[in-house]
Amino acid sequence: xxxxxxxxxxxxxxxxxxxxxxxxxxxxxxxxxxxxxxxxxxxxxxxxxxxxxxxxxxxxxxxxxxxxxxxxxxxxxxxxxxxxxxxxxxxxxxxxxxxxxxxxxxxxxxxxxxxxxxxxxxxxxxxxxxxxxxxxxxxxxxxxxxxxxxxxxxxxxxxxxxxxxxxxxxxxxxxxxxxxxxxxxxxxxxxxxxxxxxxxxxxxxxxxxxxxxxxxxxxxxxxxxxxxxxxxxxxxxxxxxxxxxxxxxxxxxxxxxxxxxxxxxxxxxxxxxxxxxxxxxxxxxxxxxxxxxxxxxxxxxxxxxxxxxxxxxxxxxxxxxxxxxxxxxxxxxxxxxxxxxxxxxxxxxxxxxxxxxxxxxxxxxxxxxxxxxxxxxxxxxxxxxxxxxxxxxxxxxxxxxxxxxxxxxxxxxxxxxxxxxxxxxxxxxxxxxxxxxxxxxxxxxxxxxxxxxxxxxxxxxxxxxxxxxxxxxxxxxxxxxxxxxxxxxxxxxxxxxxxxxxxxxxxxxxxxxxxxxxxxxxxxxxxxxxxxxxxxxxxxxxxxxxxxxxxxxxxxxxxxxxxxxxxxxxxxxxxxxxxxxxxxxxxxxxxxxxxxxxxxxxxxxxxxxxxxxxxxxxxxxxxxxxxxxxxxxxxxxxx
Numbered sequence: 001x002x003x004x005x006x007x008x009x010x011x012x013x014x015x016x017x018x019x020x021x022x023x024x025x026x027x028x029x030x031x032x033x034x035x036x037x038x039x040x041x042x043x044x045x046x047x048x049x050x051x052x053x054x055x056x057x058x059x060x061x062x063x064x065x066x067x068x069x070x071x072x073x074x075x076x077x078x079x080x081x082x083x084x085x086x087x088x089x090x091x092x093x094x095x096x097x098x099x100x101x102x103x104x105x106x107x108x109x110x111x112x113x114x115x116x117x118x119x120x121x122x123x124x125x126x127x128x129x130x131x132x133x134x135x136x137x138x139x140x141x142x143x144x145x146x147x148x149x150x151x152x153x154x155x156x157x158x159x160x161x162x163x164x165x166x167x168x169x170x171x172x173x174x175x176x177x178x179x180x181x182x183x184x185x186x187x188x189x190x191x192x193x194x195x196x197x198x199x200x201x202x203x204x205x206x207x208x209x210x211x212x213x214x215x216x217x218x219x220x221x222x223x224x225x226x227x228x229x230x231x232x233x234x235x236x237x238x239x240x241x242x243x244x245x246x247x248x249x250x251x252x253x254x255x256x257x258x259x260x261x262x263x264x265x266x267x268x269x270x271x272x273x274x275x276x277x278x279x280x281x282x283x284x285x286x287x288x289x290x291x292x293x294x295x296x297x298x299x300x301x302x303x304x305x306x307x308x309x310x311x312x313x314x315x316x317x318x319x320x321x322x323x324x325x326x327x328x329x330x331x332x333x334x335x336x337x338x339x340x341x342x343x344x345x346x347x348x349x350x351x352x353x354x355x356x357x358x359x360x361x362x363x364x365x366x367x368x369x370x371x372x373x374x375x376x377x378x379x380x381x382x383x384x385x386x387x388x389x390x391x392x393x394x395x396x397x398x399x400x401x402x403x404x405x406x407x408x409x410x411x412x413x414x415x416x417x418x419x420x421x422x423x424x425x426x427x428x429x430x431x432x433x434x435x436x437x438x439x440x441x442x443x444x445x446x447x448x449x450x451x452x453x454x455x456x457x458x459x460x461x462x463x464x465x466x467x468x469x470x471x472x473x474x475x476x477x478x479x480x481x482x483x484x485x486x487x488x489x490x491x492x493x494x495x496x497x498x499x500x501x502x503x504x505x506x507x508x509x510x511x512x513x514x515x516x517x518x519x520x521x522x523x524x525x526x527x528x529x530x531x532x533x534x535x536x537x538x539x540x541x542x543x544x545x546x547x548x549x550x551x552x553x554x555x556x557x558x559x560x561x562x563x564x565x566x567x568x569x570x571x572x573x574x575x576x577x578x579x580x581x582x583x584x585x586x587x588x589x590x591x592x593x594x595x596x597x598x599x600x601x602x603x604x605x606x607x608x609x610x611x612x613x614x615x616x617x618x619x620x621x622x623x624x625x626x627x628x629x630x631x632x633x634x635x636x637x638x639x
Contacts, residue, residue: 047363047364048233049092050234052093052122053234056092061327061347062091063091064328064329065329066097067111069111074419076107078420079111079333080119081460083115084119086335087119087121087360089339089353090353091121093124093151094115094122094123095123096124096125098126098127098155105140109144112125112149116147117148117362117389121363123149124192124194126152126155129155129156129172129175129178130169132157132172133169133170134171137172141186145190145191147364148362148363148365151191151194152193153194153236154176154227155179156179176195177227183231193234194233195228195232195234196235198220198249199249200238200245200283200284201216206283210285211285221252221258224253224258225257225258233260234261235261235263236265237262237263239282239284239330240264241279241290242287245285246264249262263327267330268309268312268329269304269308272294272297272299272304275294275304293307305336309340312337312341313340316341320345354504355503356503357371357502357503358378359373362385369396371397372399372572372573372574373573373574374584375487375560376485376581376588376621379457379459380414380457380587382458383587387414388408397569399572399577407580410586410587415594424453425453425599426599428442430599430606432606433606433609433610434605439610439613440477444474444477447473449470455592455595456485466487468500469486469488472633475633476633476636480523480639481620482617483517484516484518486516487514487560489630489632490627492508493508493510494508497509503565507563508563509562509563512558512560512630513623513624513627514632515620515621515622515632518588518614521543524541527539527636528549534634536624536626537623538551538552538625539621539622539623540620541621542582542619553578554578558575559572561573588619589615592615
């Protein structure tokens with residue numbers, strides 16, 4: 001795991017990295033090249049953070065996370081892995097900072113796009129005035145709008161690195177209020193706009209004794225109100241460690257007529273030196289009891305972290321007790337302390353992660369109604385998103401009701417992997433292979449959870465439902481049916497089941513047993529014969545060259561997952577269809593060479609064996625339509 005270093009915070013921008021963070025290119029498609037089709041504003045569904053907060057159950061606490069752009073490419077990869085784990089707990093949104101002086105502008109734009117469209121979390125991007133003439137500001141706003149983002153945190157920003165004071169650039173803005181005005185004037189109500197609030201007054205107002213004058217504090221409140229009046233609809237506060245100061249700040253805001261939600265910014269203490277540096281730079285008051293607790297343990301990092309979790313938990317409890325139902329956690333790109341606080345509060349459970357659908361939907365405005373997908377990309381959701389990103393509309397209700405354009409062509413993008421995943425694949429899959437049975441063994445070990453990676457999966461390890469059938473999968477893999485996708489039959493399981501549930505409590509979910517695998521032509525022919533006597537089984541099979549075998553029609557669509565929920569129509573989020581299977585097969589076969597064989601050097605005997613199997617085997621999709629009494633694995637009993 002990458003060693004984390006506390007960044008220097010920007011008090012004007014909320015906790016940010018320092019200004020000298022170099023832009024790191026991400027080995028993915030550029031932002032411009034993957035912008036989706038631009039829908040007219042009137043056809044978009046609004047997904048603003050303010051709407052999610054205001055529209056939330058008043059008895060439910062909503063929480064969010066902040067991240068910053070890392071300095072290295074490996075750091076970016078690690079950040080996305082952490083995001084995936086943290087977003088699984090369903091934060092209301094996540095935000096990504098804009099480096100001091102605009103130093104990480106391009107990287108921030110790329111990360112924000114991936115957060116919204118690949119990590120699939122509602123994303124708020126910070127935007128500052130520092131070194132930003134209006135043309136650059138509009139470029140940033142147009143870019144995120146074209147990528148389906150609707151949320152901006154508007155900030156003045158800190159001085160560029162090496163400068164003491166903020167200087168308005170020619171053609172730029174002098175303050176966050178001017179930026180808010182510009183966004184509203186040019187983009188109307190498209191964007192949800194958040195601004196920063198300072199419970200102890202803006203750091204520029206704080207004097208040498210660590211306090212702002214009453215006049216300075218009141219002037220800062222008045223300025224905050226003017227930002228809201230200019231068009232901001234949400235306030236997120238700077239970090240604080242005296243909860244009474246925050247509660248007074250909220251009351252003072254209400255007294256002067258600020259009515260929008262005010263979200264407290266909570267920064268867990270992870271490191272003593274970083275804590276001292278951060279609070280000193282931001283001129284944040286540290287209560288004496290906190291220093292007294294930290295001083296004896298300041299050289300014990302684990303003890304400091306444990307205290308930080310305890311303190312963060314107690315601060316949040318006090319805030320929640322005063323009726324405030326929102327929490328924003330400054331993660332500093334670390335997950336454990338933030339998640340521990342939420343677990344202590346009972347807001348999340350480590351072993352219980354709810355899903356609105358069996359797959360995570362991008363949160364951008366273009367795909368917000370999407371609720372049906374082919375099952376084939378279940379383990380490669382990012383690839384599916386990239387290949388469908390230009391569609392004019394996305395399936396809603398029924399796959400057959402959609403009139404979608406063709407899938408995007410395969411590109412290098414679908415086969416790029418984070419370095420950490422590449423390393424894991426090399427460790428687990430780039431082993432000497434002497435026979436086809438050695439290939440079987442790799443697949444068998446993955447199905448048992450002994451390998452944590454697969455060339456055919458973007459995900460880490462097995463899905464919970466796979467463990468229900470992994471012993472069956474082990475047996476058929478050893479017989480030469482090399483599985484890359486599967487699901488067990490489910491007949492009316494409660495929708496909050498930790499293994500197969502989705503859609504929230506109160507419903508029931510159903511699944512047809514499904515297998516997708518590679519096998520030789522000889523094994524396929526034998527299996528096809530068995531299917532003639534098992535009328536509940538439907539199959540499609542194709543090889544790399546396109547030779548096709550099937551007992552379904554070319555336009556047949558088979559719902560393999562569905563759910564029944566109170567006061568809703570039946571939802572069928574995953575389907576099997578021949579057209580999509582034919583598209584997927586090109587990607588699936590290409591992974592043999594570009595995803596697995598390429599891990600070996602040119603001319604290696606193992607590489608040659610993998611490529612031979614990949615070019616000679618068939619890809620098979622098999623469904624048992626009897627989800628009540630069926631036994632899909634019985635078809636493999638005599639092999």
